[in-house]
Amino acid sequence: MEREITAFAPASVSNVACGFDIMGFALDQPGDTVTARVVKSPGVRIKSITGSTSSLPTDPALNTAAAPVAALLKHCKATLGVELEISKGVPVGGGIGSSAASAVAAAVACNALLELDLTKEELLPFAIEGEKIASDAIHVDNLSPSLWGGFILVRGYKPIDIVQIEAPRDIWCTVIHPHIEIQTKASRKLLPKSVPLADLVTQTGNAAGLVAGLLKQDYALIGRSLHDVVAEPARSHMIPGFANMKAAALDAGALGCSISGSGPSVFALSITKETADKVGASMRKVLDSLACPNTVFVSRICSNGARIIS
Amino acid sequence: MEREITAFAPASVSNVACGFDIMGFALDQPGDTVTARVVKSPGVRIKSITGSTSSLPTDPALNTAAAPVAALLKHCKATLGVELEISKGVPVGGGIGSSAASAVAAAVACNALLELDLTKEELLPFAIEGEKIASDAIHVDNLSPSLWGGFILVRGYKPIDIVQIEAPRDIWCTVIHPHIEIQTKASRKLLPKSVPLADLVTQTGNAAGLVAGLLKQDYALIGRSLHDVVAEPARSHMIPGFANMKAAALDAGALGCSISGSGPSVFALSITKETADKVGASMRKVLDSLACPNTVFVSRICSNGARIIS
Numbered sequence: 001m002e003r004e005i006t007a008f009a010p011a012s013v014s015n016v017a018c019g020f021d022i023m024g025f026a027l028d029q030p031g032d033t034v035t036a037r038v039v040k041s042p043g044v045r046i047k048s049i050t051g052s053t054s055s056l057p058t059d060p061a062l063n064t065a066a067a068p069v070a071a072l073l074k075h076c077k078a079t080l081g082v083e084l085e086i087s088k089g090v091p092v093g094g095g096i097g098s099s100a101a102s103a104v105a106a107a108v109a110c111n112a113l114l115e116l117d118l119t120k121e122e123l124l125p126f127a128i129e130g131e132k133i134a135s136d137a138i139h140v141d142n143l144s145p146s147l148w149g150g151f152i153l154v155r156g157y158k159p160i161d162i163v164q165i166e167a168p169r170d171i172w173c174t175v176i177h178p179h180i181e182i183q184t185k186a187s188r189k190l191l192p193k194s195v196p197l198a199d200l201v202t203q204t205g206n207a208a209g210l211v212a213g214l215l216k217q218d219y220a221l222i223g224r225s226l227h228d229v230v231a232e233p234a235r236s237h238m239i240p241g242f243a244n245m246k247a248a249a250l251d252a253g254a255l256g257c258s259i260s261g262s263g264p265s266v267f268a269l270s271i272t273k274e275t276a277d278k279v280g281a282s283m284r285k286v287l288d289s290l291a292c293p294n295t296v297f298v299s300r301i302c303s304n305g306a307r308i309i310s
Numbered sequence: 311m312e313r314e315i316t317a318f319a320p321a322s323v324s325n326v327a328c329g330f331d332i333m334g335f336a337l338d339q340p341g342d343t344v345t346a347r348v349v350k351s352p353g354v355r356i357k358s359i360t361g362s363t364s365s366l367p368t369d370p371a372l373n374t375a376a377a378p379v380a381a382l383l384k385h386c387k388a389t390l391g392v393e394l395e396i397s398k399g400v401p402v403g404g405g406i407g408s409s410a411a412s413a414v415a416a417a418v419a420c421n422a423l424l425e426l427d428l429t430k431e432e433l434l435p436f437a438i439e440g441e442k443i444a445s446d447a448i449h450v451d452n453l454s455p456s457l458w459g460g461f462i463l464v465r466g467y468k469p470i471d472i473v474q475i476e477a478p479r480d481i482w483c484t485v486i487h488p489h490i491e492i493q494t495k496a497s498r499k500l501l502p503k504s505v506p507l508a509d510l511v512t513q514t515g516n517a518a519g520l521v522a523g524l525l526k527q528d529y530a531l532i533g534r535s536l537h538d539v540v541a542e543p544a545r546s547h548m549i550p551g552f553a554n555m556k557a558a559a560l561d562a563g564a565l566g567c568s569i570s571g572s573g574p575s576v577f578a579l580s581i582t583k584e585t586a587d588k589v590g591a592s593m594r595k596v597l598d599s600l601a602c603p604n605t606v607f608v609s610r611i612c613s614n615g616a617r618i619i620s
Binding site: 018019020021022023153154155156157161163165191192193194195196197199200201202203204205206207208209210211212215216221224225230 | 328329330331332333463464465466467471473475501502503504505506507509510511512513514515516517518519520521522525526531534535540
C-alpha cells in the first residue's frame with residue numbers, strides 16, 4: 001500500500017472582538033497543507049515541517065497535526081501507521097489559528113487516507129486533540145471555522161454546538177501579523193477571572209448585534225457591534241502599536257478592528273477589497289514606524305473551509 | 311379646545327433568558343390604555359387609574375405615565391395641560407413591563423394629542439422618563455418592544471441602539487403571573503456585581519445563538535439558546551415553584567422557559583398555540599398546588615407595538 005492524501009485548512013480569526021471564545025471565521029488564505037501517507041510501522045511520524053519561520057516540534061506527542069491522526073488511528077484500531085508532511089502557511093503563534101489549521105488539515109487528510117468517511121461533526125473531536133496541545137482549555141473557535149469555513153458561532157461547549165452564520169460575501173478581512181510570538185497559554189493568563197455585570201451586558205449586546213448584522217447584511221450594525229470590553233483591554237498592551245493601528249484602520253474605513261484570537265495579529269473588517277487593502281497599508285505604516293517586521297493578509301471570509309487538494 | 315386621544319401599549323417580556331438587559335419582546339395582550347386630554351391648567355394631572363389590582367400613585371411626579379407627558383409638555387413649551395386616564399391591563403409589579411406599557415401609551419397618546427409628530431426613535435427618550443421612576447438605572451428592554459412591537463435587541467446603551475429582530479410569526483409565548491409583587495429595584499439588588507469569565511462565554515454564546523435562531527427560524531437553536539446563567543440563578547428563589555414550573559413547561563413541549571424581566575412572572579416560548587396553552591396549564595398546576603393565585607397569558611409576539619386606538 002502506497003497512498004497519500006493532501007488536505008488544505010485555512011487560517012482563521014477567532015474572538016472577532018465581541019465574540020470571545022464563541023466566534024470565528026475562516027480566511028481564504030493563508031492556510032496549512034498536510035500530506036498524510038500510509039506507512040507500515042504503526043503510529044504517527046512527522047516526516048517534515050516546512051514553510052514555518054518558527055521551529056515546531058516533530059515529536060508526535062507535542063505536535064498539533066500529529067495528535068488528531070494518532071486519535072484517528074486509535075479510533076479505527078489501525079495496525080498501519082501514518083507519516084505526515086506539514087507545510088505551514090499560517091504563521092506560528094500569530095493568533096490566526098495556526099495550530100487549528102494544522103490539526104484540521106491533518107484530520108481531514110487522515111480521514112480520507114484511511115477511508116473513514118467521518119463527517120465534519122464527527123471529525124471535530126479528533127481535531128480538538130490537536131488544539132489541546134496548544135491551549136490548556138478546549139476551544140473550537142479556530143478549529144470550527146477552519147474545518148467548515150465561513151463565520152461560525154460556537155453557541156455552547158457542553159455539548160459543543162456549532163452554528164453557521166451566513167456572512168455577506170462582500171466582507172473583506174485585513175490581518176496584520178507583527179512578527180512577535182504570543183503563546184495562547186500566556187495570553188489567556190492576562191484575562192480577567194470575572195467581569196463586571198455592566199461589561200457582560202455590553203458584550204452580550206455586541207455579540208448578538210454582530211450576528212444580527214451579519215444575517216441581516218447590515219454593515220453599519222456589524223461596525224457598531226465590533227467592540228470587545230473583555231479581552232482586548234487586557235491583552236492589547238502586548239501588541240506593538242495596537243491603539244494606533246486600530247485608529248488607523250478605522251480612519252481608513254474599516255467597519256471595526258480588534259485582536260485576532262489571543263494575538264499578536266490584529267484584524268479589521270471592511271466592505272470592499274479596496275478598503276481592506278487601504279486598511280492594511282495604514283496598519284503597516286504604524287508597525288513599520290516601530291521597526292516591527294510584519295505581514296499583511298487581505299482575504300474574503302473563506303466559504304468552504306478545509307478540503308482535500310490532491 | 312376639547313380633544314382627547316387614546317393609545318394602547320402592550321406588555322413585554324424582557325431579558326428573555328440569555329438577553330439580560332438587552333432583549334425583549336412585546337405581547338399581543340395584555341396591555342395598557344391611556345387617554346390623554348387637553349386641559350387649560352398647565353402640567354399633567356392624573357384623572358383616574360382603573361383596572362389595576364395594585365394601587366398606583368396618582369401624584370404625577372411618581373407616576374410612570376405622567377413623567378413622559380410632563381417631559382413632552384416641557385419639550386414643546388406648552389402652556390396648556392394634559393389630563394390622563396390610565397387603564398391598566400398589565401399587572402403592576404408583575405415583571406411584564408407594566409411601567410413601560412403605561413409610559414409608552416402615555417407618550418404615544420400625548421405625541422398625537424399635541425400634534426408633535428415625533429418618530430418612535432424621538433419618543434423613546436420621553437418614555438424613558440417614565441421608566442426612570444420604576445428603576446434606578448435606564449433600561450429600555452421593556453420600553454422598546456412596547457413601543458415598536460416585535461422582538462428587540464438593545465445592542466448598546468451609549469448611545470441607545472435598538473435593533474429589530476424578525477421573529478418567526480408562529481412562536482407563541484406563555485406568561486404565568488404569580489400574584490406576588492417584586493419591585494424591579496429590589497430584584498436588581500439580587501444580581502451579582504460581576505460574573506465569572508466562563509459564564510460570560512456561556513451567556514454571549516446563548517445571546518448570539520438566540521438571535522441567530524430567530525433570524526434563521528431555527529426553533530431547535532432558539533430552544534438550545536434559552537438559558538440564563540446570570541440573573542435566573544440569582545432571582546429564581548423569589549418565585550414560588552419556579553424550578554417545578556420550568557420543568558413542567560419544558561415537559562409540556564416549550565422551547566425554553568425563564569423569568570420574565572425581574573419577575574415574578576415566568577415566560578415560556580412554544581411553536582404552536584396548542585403547546586403554549588398546554589404549557590400554561592402545566593405551570594398553573596404548580597402554582598395552584600402551592601395555593602398561589604395566578605394569571606396565565608398566552609399570546610403571539612406582538613408585531614406592531616404601541617398604537618392610537620381612538
